[in-house]
Amino acid sequence: MPTRHRRKSNDRPHTPKRLTPEQESARRKAAFAAIRALFCLVTQPWQSCQHGYCRRHHCCIAEAGPGACLKRHWPLLTPAEQKAAHFDVIDGGPQRQRPQTRTEWSLRRFPPSNFVHG
Numbered sequence: 001m002p003t004r005h006r007r008k009s010n011d012r013p014h015t016p017k018r019l020t021p022e023q024e025s026a027r028r029k030a031a032f033a034a035i036r037a038l039f040c041l042v043t044q045p046w047q048s049c050q051h052g053y054c055r056r057h058h059c060c061i062a063e064a065g066p067g068a069c070l071k072r073h074w075p076l077l078t079p080a081e082q083k084a085a086h087f088d089v090i091d092g093g094p095q096r097q098r099p100q101t102r103t104e105w106s107l108r109r110f111p112p113s114n115f116v117h118g
Helices: 021-043 052-057 068-076 079-091 102-107
Strands: none
Touching (some): 021 079, 021 102
């Protein structure tokens, strides 16, 4: 009895396995933004922010965009609090969010100094 060959579905377009450098850079930027947002959720930098808007709305939205409060707040944390925040981010923050991409998953394990300074 001859075997039947399965046809590939047309709803899944052919995509290359490797990303272009532009696509990889865009994914890294998106992953960095997501990780900064997780650090903001974990450390709550708006509590020590000078901007009244951030303190009132309990979110990090400053003139430099999300993460600006985090940059000012990070040196005020003790090393133990920084380490605990890093482990919380690896776990996905208070809501245990899963990483959106493999890039984000791997970048969450890098030291926090990569994310809080820029």
